[in-house]
Amino acid sequence: MMASPYVPAPMAITRAVREITDVFTWTFEVPSGFAFKPGQFNMLYVHGVGEVAISISGDPAMPERLVHTIRAVGSVTRVMAQLGEGDVMGVRGPYGSAWPVDEAKGRDVLVIAGGLGLAPLRPVILRLLANRADYGRVTILYGARTPADLLYRPELEAWRGRFDLRVEAIVDRAGRDWFGPVGVVTRLFDGVPIEPDDAVFMCGPEIMMRFAVRELEKRGMPREAIWISMERSMKCGIGLCGHCQLAGSFVCKDGPVYRFDRIAPYLTVREL
Amino acid sequence: MDDLERVLKAHPFFAELEADHVQFLVGCAKNVRFRGGDYLVREGDREDTLYLIRQGSVAIEIHRPGSEPTCVETVGPGDVLGVSLLATAAAHLDCRARETVVALALDSACLRHKMAEDPRLGLAIAMRLLERTYERLARARLQHLDVYR
Amino acid sequence: MPGVGETVVLDRAAFGALLQALIADGRELVGPTVRDGAIVLDTLRGIDELPRGIGDEQGPGRYRLRERGDEALFGYAASPHSWKRELLPPRVALVQIRRTGRGLAFEGGAAPLRKVAFIGARACELAAIAIQDRVLRDGAHPDPDYRARRDDVFVLAVHCGSPAGTCFCVSMGTGPRARAGYDLAATELLGGDSGHRFVVEVGTVAGGAILARVASRAATPEDTAASAAVTDDAASRMGRKMQNEGIRDALMANLEHPRWQAVADRCLGCANCTMSCPTCFCTSIEDTTDLSGDHATRARRWDSCFTADFAYVHGGSVRPSLRARYRQWLTHKLATWHDQFGTSGCVGCGRCITWCPVGIDITEEVAAIRTPPDGLPGSPPGSLPRSTNG
Numbered sequence: 065m066m067a068s069p070y071v072p073a074p075m076a077i078t079r080a081v082r083e084i085t086d087v088f089t090w091t092f093e094v095p096s097g098f099a100f101k102p103g104q105f106n107m108l109y110v111h112g113v114g115e116v117a118i119s120i121s122g123d124p125a126m127p128e129r130l131v132h133t134i135r136a137v138g139s140v141t142r143v144m145a146q147l148g149e150g151d152v153m154g155v156r157g158p159y160g161s162a163w164p165v166d167e168a169k170g171r172d173v174l175v176i177a178g179g180l181g182l183a184p185l186r187p188v189i190l191r192l193l194a195n196r197a198d199y200g201r202v203t204i205l206y207g208a209r210t211p212a213d214l215l216y217r218p219e220l221e222a223w224r225g226r227f228d229l230r231v232e233a234i235v236d237r238a239g240r241d242w243f244g245p246v247g248v249v250t251r252l253f254d255g256v257p258i259e260p261d262d263a264v265f266m267c268g269p270e271i272m273m274r275f276a277v278r279e280l281e282k283r284g285m286p287r288e289a290i291w292i293s294m295e296r297s298m299k300c301g302i303g304l305c306g307h308c309q310l311a312g313s314f315v316c317k318d319g320p321v322y323r324f325d326r327i328a329p330y331l332t333v334r335e336l
Numbered sequence: 337m338d339d340l341e342r343v344l345k346a347h348p349f350f351a352e353l354e355a356d357h358v359q360f361l362v363g364c365a366k367n368v369r370f371r372g373g374d375y376l377v378r379e380g381d382r383e384d385t386l387y388l389i390r391q392g393s394v395a396i397e398i399h400r401p402g403s404e405p406t407c408v409e410t411v412g413p414g415d416v417l418g419v420s421l422l423a424t425a426a427a428h429l430d431c432r433a434r435e436t437v438v439a440l441a442l443d444s445a446c447l448r449h450k451m452a453e454d455p456r457l458g459l460a461i462a463m464r465l466l467e468r469t470y471e472r473l474a475r476a477r478l479q480h481l482d483v484y485r
Numbered sequence: 486m487p488g489v490g491e492t493v494v495l496d497r498a499a500f501g502a503l504l505q506a507l508i509a510d511g512r513e514l515v516g517p518t519v520r521d522g523a524i525v526l527d528t529l530r531g532i533d534e535l536p537r538g539i540g541d542e543q544g545p546g547r548y549r550l551r552e553r554g555d556e557a558l559f560g561y562a563a564s565p566h567s568w569k570r571e572l573l574p575p576r577v578a579l580v581q582i583r584r585t586g587r588g589l590a591f592e593g594g595a596a597p598l599r600k601v602a603f604i605g606a607r608a609c610e611l612a613a614i615a616i617q618d619r620v621l622r623d624g625a626h627p628d629p630d631y632r633a634r635r636d637d638v639f640v641l642a643v644h645c646g647s648p649a650g651t652c653f654c655v656s657m658g659t660g661p662r663a664r665a666g667y668d669l670a671a672t673e674l675l676g677g678d679s680g681h682r683f684v685v686e687v688g689t690v691a692g693g694a695i696l697a698r699v700a701s702r703a704a705t706p707e708d709t710a711a712s713a714a715v716t717d718d719a720a721s722r723m724g725r726k727m728q729n730e731g732i733r734d735a736l737m738a739n740l741e742h743p744r745w746q747a748v749a750d751r752c753l754g755c756a757n758c759t760m761s762c763p764t765c766f767c768t769s770i771e772d773t774t775d776l777s778g779d780h781a782t783r784a785r786r787w788d789s790c791f792t793a794d795f796a797y798v799h800g801g802s803v804r805p806s807l808r809a810r811y812r813q814w815l816t817h818k819l820a821t822w823h824d825q826f827g828t829s830g831c832v833g834c835g836r837c838i839t840w841c842p843v844g845i846d847i848t849e850e851v852a853a854i855r856t857p858p859d860g861l862p863g864s865p866p867g868s869l870p871r872s873t874n875g
Contacts, residue, residue, distance in 0.1 A: 068593035069626040070579040070770075070783065076588070111582060111589055112774035112781040137799050152589045154582070179484030209484040236479050239404040243434065246395065246410040248475045254414065269483035270798075275474075297797045299770045302626035305788070306767035307796060309813075311737075311866070312821030317625065329866030333740050335809035 069302050072109045072154025075130070080148040084213050087180065088145060089121070089133045092155070097127035101162035102187035103293060103321040107301040108132065109154030110147070114140045117298040117316070119184035120158060125194050130155070133183040133215070159301045161321045163188040164291060165195075168263035172200040174256070176276055178207045178249055178268020182215045184293050184320075185267050189223070196228055203230040203256050207249025207272065210235050211242045230256065248272075250279040258283045267293040274331060277324060287325035294319045294327065311336055340365055344440060347388045348414040349464060357457045364446035370433040376417060377431040384444045387417040392437030397430045405430065408479070409472075418444070419465050419472075486697040487687045492704035492712075493696065497556075497681045500671075501532035502699040503641075507602045510695065512639055515571055516604030517564055522550060526566040529604060536561065543649035543724070543835060545844030556681055559605055559673050562649035563834045567763035568603055568610055572634050573617065573787075579630065579770070580783040596633035605643045606667070608660030609652075609832040613763035615666055619826045620766050630785070639691065642667035646715040650724035651835025653848055657727055659832045661719040668692030672712035684712040725848045727833060728855060735855040736820040737865035740812065744853045749808035751843045756789035758837035758845075759814065764830050765789070790814050815847060 079091040092098075100120050109115045116138070122131030136145035147153075165188060173192060177185050192202050204223065208214045214233060224231035232252045234245045245251060249272060264280060266273055273292050280290060296308040296315040308315040311330045313322075330336055341362050344350055350358060368387075370376060376387055376394060393412045399405040408429070411417060417431055451458030487493050495503065504514060514529040519536045529535065540553040541561040553560050578594040606614075614635075621631040645654075645661035654660030663670050669692040671683040684704055687693045704712075728735075759765040769788035774781040788795065791810050796803040804810045822830030831847075838846045 068579065068629045070629075070785075071591050071593045072580070074589045074591060109582075109783075111584065112772060112778055114772045115770065115783075150587055152587060154589060154591060207484075209482065213484065236482070236484070238407045240407075241404075242407070245393070245412070246407045248478045251409075251475070271478065271481060271483050275478055295798055296803065299768070303624055304621060304626065304628050304766070305769060305785075306790065307769070307788075309796070309817065309821075311816070312824030314825070333866075335804045335806060336740070336813075 069156070070300070072107070072156045074152050075155045076152045077147065077149055083133065084215055086136045086145070087133060087215065088136070089131060092130040094128055094130050098130040098158075099127045100124060100158035102165065102191050103162040103184060104158035104160045105301070105320065106132065106155050106157030106159070107298070108144070109156070110140055110143050113143050115154070116140045117301055121183045121186045123190045124187050125190070133180070135180055156301060159316055161319055163265050163321055165191055169198045170200065172257070172259060172262045173202050174258065174262050174264045175202070175204045176249065176264060176266040176268070177204070178272040179209065179213070180215065181268035181293070182206060185265060186216065188265055193229065201230070201257070202228070204232070205249060205252045205256065206231070206233045207268070208233070208235050211238055232256070248275070250276055253279055253283065258285060260284045260286055260289065262289060264290040266290065270331070287328060288323060290324040291321055292324055292327070293321050338362055340367065343367070343390070347390065347440060349388050349416050349468070353460055357454070357460065360450055360454065360457060361442065361447070364442045364450060365440050368439050368441045370437040370439070372433055372435045374433045375430060376433060376437070376439075377427045379427055379430050381427045383418050383420050383427050385418050386442040386444055386447060388440040388442070389413055389415050389417065390438045390440065393434045394437055395432050395434050397432055399430065409475070410434070416468055419469050487693045487701070489687050489689060489693060491693075492684060492686050492709060493701040494704050494708050495683045495685055495699060495701050499699045499701060500683050503695065504529070504532055504604065506695050506698045507639065512600045512602040514602050514604050519550065523548065524550065524561055524564040526564060526568070526570060532558070535559070535605070540647060541649055543651045543839045545651070545838050545846050546841055547844070548839050555675055557647070557673060557675055559643045560647045562645065562647060562652055563607065563609070563836050563839075565761055565836065565840060567761070567834075567836070568606060568614055569617065569763050571601060571603070572614065573621065573631055573766060573768075576784055576786045577630050578782050578784045582781040582783070584779040594630065596630050600637055602639040602641060604641050606640050607643060607645055608663040609654045609834040610763055611640070611642060611663050611666040612659035612832040613834070616764045616826070616828060616830060616832070617766055619828070639695075640667040640669075642670040644670060644672045644712065644716050645719045646673060648719050648722050648724060649835065651838040652723055652833065653725040653727050653835060654833040655720050655723045656729050657829060657831055657833035662716040669696065672715050674711050674715070684708050724835065725838070725846070727831070727848045728852050729829070732851065732855070733820040733823045734865040736816050736851070739854050739857055740816070742854045743858055744850065745808050745812050748845060748850050749806070749811050751845055752807055752811050753842060754791045754807050754810065755842060756791040757840045757842065759789040759791060760787065761836040761840045763834060763836070764818070764832065790817070815850065819851065
C-alpha cells in the first residue's frame with residue numbers, strides 16, 4: 065500500500081529558543097537533510113492536540129537543520145510554546161509554492177516584511193545572500209510593532225552591517241531608546257530606489273500587504289513583479305480537505321506564494 | 337535667484353509650484369536649525385509655523401505620566417510639519433528634533449495672508465496640504481489597526 | 486463469456502442470480518433499499534431487498550416515497566445517500582500515534598479489506614465518483630484511504646427511467662444514460678410481451694465474467710431500442726434545467742449580486758446540501774486520545790464550508806456571514822471547480838434541492854445571479870493558476 069501523505073515523520077526538537085513575545089524558534093537536526101524551497105511550509109503535529117501549518121524559516125543550503133519560528137496564538141501553538149528540547153513532533157512536508165528566486169535573477173530585489181512575516185522570508189533572504197552575485201541591489205524593509213517586536217534582531221543587525229545589502233527597519237511606535245524611524249512600513253519606500261524592473265517579495269498581515277502594494281504601484285511597480293505569501297487555515301496541507309481555498313485556489317498547493325497580479329482580484333472581494 | 341528661493345523650490349512640498357509663486361513666498365520663509373533634543377512644536381503651542389524639513393529626523397511624540405514619551409511617527413527630509421496652518425489650532429503632539437535638524441520655517445500668518453492675496457497660490461498650497469494630510473491620515477489609520485498583533 | 490461492448494438480456498430471476506453470483510464472489514452488495522420512509526444505500530442480501538414497486542416524489546425540500554403499482558426494482562431517482570458514504574466515509578481513522586518513552590511512533594490507518602459491489606449506481610452518481618476521483622485520487626497527493634476503497638469496486642449501474650422533480654442531469658451533461666465507469670450497466674424494462682427483463686451492457690472484462698455465470702440471451706435490436714427509449718423518455722422528463730452555458734464567468738462576474746443576500750436570508754446554514762451532495766469532499770482532521778494520553782488517533786471526518794469556522798485566519802473567520810458561505814459553496818461547485826479540476830463540480834442529481842429544509846433551488850438561484858442587477862455585464866476575475874508543484 066502506498067505511503068500515506070497523512071502520516072507524519074517523528075522529529076525531536078534539538079533546540080528551542082524564545083524570540084520576541086509569544087514567539088519561539090525550534091530547530092530539528094535532520095542528518096539525512098530536509099530539502100525544501102524557500103517559501104514552503106510544513107504541517108507540525110503535536111501529540112494528541114493537533115496540527116498547524118508553519119513556514120520553514122531555515123537556511124535552504126543547510127537542510128540538515130530544519131527551523132520553524134512559531135507564534136503561540138491558538139490552541140495547538142500555545143501547547144507548542146510549552147515544549148522544548150527533546151520533545152518529539154510529527155512533521156509532514158514540505159508543501160506549497162516557493163519564492164521565484166530564478167525569476168528574480170539579474171534584477172534588484174526588494175524584500176518587504178511585516179511582523180512575523182519575516183519568518184517565511186528568512187530562507188529566501190539567505191538564498192539571495194548565498195548567491196549574491198546572481199542579483200542586483202538587495203534591500204530588506206521590515207516593519208514591526210515596537211522595537212521589542214523586531215524578529216531575528218541580532219541577525220538583522222548583522223545583515224545590516226554588510227556592504228552588499230541594505231536593511232531598514234521601522235516600528236509602529238517607540239520610546240526614546242529607539243533611534244530608527246517610526247511609522248508604517250511604507251514610510252521606508254521613499255528612502256530606497258524602487259524601479260519597475262525590481263522583483264518584490266513580501267510577507268506580512270494582509271492589510272499591510274494591500275497598503276504596501278498601493279504604495280509600490282504609485283511608484284511605478286507593476287503587479288507582475290510583486291510576490292506575496294498568503295495565509296489561510298489548513299487541515300491537510302495537501303489539497304484534499306478544502307479548508308484553505310481562496311476562490312478557486314488551494315493556498316496549500318497553489319500558494320502560499322502567489323504573484324500579486326494573479327491573486328489581486330480575489331483580495332478585494334470581501335469574505336471570499 | 338535668491339539662495340532661499342532655490343532652497344524653497346528644491347523642497348518636495350513645493351515641487352511644481354510656479355516660479356513666481358515661489359518668489360512670492362520667500363518673504364514668509366527663513367532657514368532654521370535645531371539641535372538634537374530641541375522641540376520644534378510643543379503640545380498646546382499655537383501652530384504658527386509650517387516647517388519644511390530638509391535634513392535630520394523629528395519625532396512626533398506624546399507624553400503621559402508614568403512612562404517615557406511615545407513616538408508615533410518620525411518625519412524627515414521632504415516632509416512637512418504644522419499642516420494645520422489654516423486653522424489656528426493648538427498643537428496636540430510634541431515634535432522633537434532627534435538630531436540636528438535643518439528646515440525652512442514659513443510663518444503661518446504670513447502664508448495665510450499671501451494665500452488670500454493670490455487665490456491661485458492659495459489653492460495650490462491648500463491642495464498640497466490636503467494631500468499630505470490625507471496620506472498622514474491613511475498611515476495613522478493603518479498604525480491604529482495594530483496589524484502585527 | 487459476454488465481451489466488453491456486448492449487450493445481453495437477463496430476466497428477473499437471472500438478475501437475482503447475478504446478485505448472488507457477486508456475493509459468491511466474496512463481494513458485499515451495497516445498494517438501494519427502503520428504510521425509514523426513504524430509499525437508502527445499505528448492504529443487500531439479494532434481489533428481494535431492492536425497493537420493488539417503489540417510486541419517489543422529489544421537490545424543493547420535499548421527499549416522499551410512493552407505490553408505483555408495478556414490479557420495478559429501480560423506479561426512483563436519487564436517494565438521500567450517495568456512494569460518497571462508501572468511498573469517502575463520514576469518519577475514517579487515518580493515523581494512529583503511540584507514545585514510546587519520549588518519542589512517537591506513527592502508523593497509517595488501513596482501509597478495511599472489503600470487496601464491494603455498487604448495485605444500481607446512476608449516471609449522475611458515476612459522474613460524481615469520477616469527479617471525486619480527480620480531487621482525491623488523481624492529484625499530487627492521493628488520499629490512500631479513498632484510493633484503496635475505490636480500487637476494487639464492482640459497479641452495476643442502472644440507466645435512469647424515472648427521473649424525479651429535482652433532477653437536472655441532462656443540462657449538466659451527466660445522464661440519464663451512464664457512459665463510462667461501470668462493469669455492467671442495466672436498463673430495467675417492465676411488462677410487455679417479453680416480461681420483466683434487464684438489458685445489460687458489458688463495460689469491463691470483470692463485468693463479462695460475472696455475467697457468464699447467469700443465464701442470458703443476446704440482445705436484439707428491439708431490446709436495444711427499448712433500452713434507449715427508456716433514457717430518451719427520462720431525458721425529456723427532467724424536473725429542472727441548469728443554465729450551464731459559460732457559468733463560470735457568469736457567476737464570478739456577479740460576486741456582489743444582491744441575490745446572494747436574498748438566498749442567505751433563507752439559508753439555515755444546516756449543511757444538508759453539502760452532506761447529501763455526491764461531490765462535496767471537504768473534510769477535517771480530528772484528534773482524539775485515550776485516557777492515558779499515550780495513544781492518539783487522527784481521523785478524517787466530513788466537514789462543510791457552511792460551518793462558521795471552516796475558513797479562518799488568526800483573528801477570526803474569513804467568511805463570517807452566511808451570505809459569504811453560501812456564495813463560497815455555490816461558486817465553488819459551479820464555477821471555481823472548473824478552474825481547479827477542469828469540470829463542473831455539479832452532476833445535476835438534485836439532492837441539494839430536495840434535502841434543503843427551506844427548498845433552495847440552485848437552478849433558480851443561478852438563473853437569478855447570472856443576470857447582473859443593473860443589466861450590465863461585470864468582468865470576472867481570471868482563474869488562478871493551478872499548482873505546478875509536487
